[in-house]
Amino acid sequence: MSSDAPVGARPPAGKTFFGHPRALSTLFLTEMWERFSFYGMRAILVLYLTAAVADGGLDLGESSANAVYGTYNAMVYLMALPGGWVADRLIGARRSVLWGGVVIAAGHYVMAIPTGWSVFAGMALIVLGTGLLKPNISTMVGDLYERDSPRRDAGFSIFYMGINLGAFIAPLITGFLGEKINWHLGFGAAAVGMTFGVLQYVLGRRNLGDAGARPADPLLGADRRRALTRVGVASVMVLAAGLVLLLAGWFTVDTVVNLLTVVTVLVTVGYFARILTDREISDTERSRMKAYVWLFLFAASFWLIYDQAGSVLNIFAADRTDRSVGGFTFPASWLQSVNPILIIIGAPLAAALWLKLGHRVSTPTKFAVGLVLNGLSFVLMAAAARAAVGGDLVSPLWLVAVYAIQVAGELSLSPVGLSATTKLAPVKYASQMLGLWFLATAVGDAIGGQVARLADTWSQPVYFLTFGLASVVLGLAAVMFTRQIRQLMAGIH
Template sequence: MSSDAQVGARPPAGRTFFGHPRALSTLFLTEMWERFSFYGMRAILVLYLTATVADGGLGIGESTANAVYGTYNAMVYLMALPGGWVADRLLGARRSVLWGGVVIAAGHYVMAVPTGWSVFAGMALIVLGTGLLKPNISTMVGDLYERDSPRRDAGFSIFYMGINLGAFIAPLVTGFLGEKINWHLGFGAAAVGMTFGVAQYVLGRRNLGDAGARPADPLLGADRRRALTRAGAVTAVLLVVLLGLLLTGWFTVNTVVNLLTAVTVLVTVGYFARILTDREISGTERRRMKAYVWLFVFAAAFWLIYDQAGSVLNIFAADRTDRDVAGFTFPASWLQSVNPILIIIGAPLAAWLWLRLGHRVSTPTKFAVGLVLNGLSFVLMAAAAQAAVGGDLVSPWWLVAVYAIQVAGELSLSPVGLSATTKLAPVKYASQMLGLWFLATAVGDAIGGQVARLAQNWSQSAYFLTFGLASVLLGVAAVMFTRQIRGLMAGIH
């Protein structure tokens, strides 16, 4: 989230990576291994939490496990805001990525320790590390190119292939180790993956040139001391709250999950209130931000359903699908690899489609398509759940079809939303808007984790049908209000 000051920092001349700066290979591999560790751990997290103690798990109820999973995802995206600030004002993107990778690896190693507390301590470290790494490594990719370079978009496309390559491979490795041998061995594999990422990042630092080497807007002198004092005060308050929960006996998994969910929503509301009441932004910018509020709500509703792939749908894969192939029962978490491989296949097709359609399909309409497709995926899941009533195992192709529909919805909404975020941003908040876009995922995941609690108490078919139809109806509503939203966007398509 660096400002424009560092955009276009030139890496050293020399060998190239698919015709791009050699530094792109360093960042590509770092992100690939980071996503390997993230999605590898995420693929088995809920399965480990819900597995019985006799099977090496924690024996947590499904409702609580789903809420933990959703809150964990929310915190990862919420921490992108302070992570971007630390890079911009204190460390610079390059050191932020390095320290983020080290902390992430430490978190996974902690989770590999076979004790009950290690999973939560490890997740806390991973959240902090990902907040430092995730937003700032993307900034460094942008720093490799001039802002108007025709290779810039192509460079990001290659970089994002690394994301999905890591996400595709990870569940195949950690899922087999975790489900077939030992859960903590699966977490250990994620740790090794992140260690590879850090090692090659350090070895490849000579390729990076000046990219991310310095803070974009560094705090100096008294301003730096004041900021560090405030950060220390916030940390102290958090420790006091934690101590209070411990002393009163309220320090439980459910209490922490509920508290973090509330924090995520309140931070988001406060962020929007700050921007919309800022007298320094113009009337046109304020109107565009009001349009963005609607897009933000649509995106949060999308992620609320979409990211249940690793929780509710993952449990369905473990308990209700026939995974026997020639006498081998493949791990349920392997189905988590379906999503990234479909994105790798579908992303170029989606880019071609939107290019052909041009401005004939507006941004709100694309969001509506994403919501409708996302809802239809849950309607299909309702049919799968109904087929599994009575204990029958259903074909895993049900889930493959569900993920295919969801990926089509994601490609309609996610890249479009990222583009809209940059176009609708007030000039004053341009460098912060990527963090705000991440907040949509954080809010959706946090609320989605709470919603997913219902999956244990409702019949599965009723659960999927209710929220599937709700998403479809929200998509229809988005279509109905497209003209009003486009009016607020003031000329932005």
């Protein structure tokens, strides 16, 4: 997906938003409400899945619930690939964002229906809608600026503040409603949030000018019909596979989760194989992609641990944390707001640090720092779990400290990885590399969901210590091989 604005895509002149195009406010609020709905639902998902039926939950085992959570996150990021293709080749970014928002809202409303099946049907809709919205709204932000505009980075910084603002507020509202009143009411609050996002997007469309109005590389005539036929055939095959599983009695939560995990890994392997074997890319580009494979593996390993905040750590917050303050027991999901507020505080500091260090610290080294910090967060969690052995409740400050370490790791890896993705991309695949970067999160979350099953069978101190030390060792190994990776990067820092 290209973030370079086509000629004539500038929004109309007039009022500004903090000195930026007025359209940025429309996209800012759309993204804020979409993240409100996403993180609001995610904050209570595992808690709902594992809650007893008498408490309004599904009474799903922790093992399966953790796997469902990881796979759901993986599918959200995996669908960014077809979502970007739909925008680039068929309907444009603007309509993709609109229809994505509508489908997301529908998914949350379905989840608000107080039945067991509604949650899984709703999640399927949210996955499809997020795949349309998430990658393409970022493309539209890029369309508001000239390629070399000095305001471009500042505009994205404001936009990303909307992400973390929505992620911070959401668990406070949906968590209270879901845990204290009714789970489906919490899901309903997420639906209302996404509805606000869609409404203001429609009302603010006049500010967008031509940004995202047309596909970047549209399919026409016979090519379009051929592509739509293939999409239709693929959809029928997926439905047929689901029907076969259902008739054979294999259509269970665990079967679907395991199948989707395998699909995520196979898609990733196929994507890399396609690029690395393409004879049209130069030897230098192929070398850089080999370096990117290592960075990708490091990133996937990072997200494998990091995104367990909403599953394993969320359950720990619910079951083993003393959340009483002045006679009021605050919802476990409220601790999910710690991460985004720390990112809001830490992002400017991290940006200033990397700017000051310049090229003295290479990209592979920054990835290694992220892995080590991520591992240390789980080592600290092992100590917290040890303190909770025997049924004792521990202070929530343990989790706050863990999230602080993880955020420091994220700020060392995530923005740096996004930048490296654009710099190492072969020219032919430049517009697709953002989707490939999303795949790192998808793979990490999919495998992480399977790994998290062990948290239900291993003792928690052993679980956290094992994977924490594994991440630290991987980070140290990354430092040892930094020189070789930099050589593969062929002049890219």
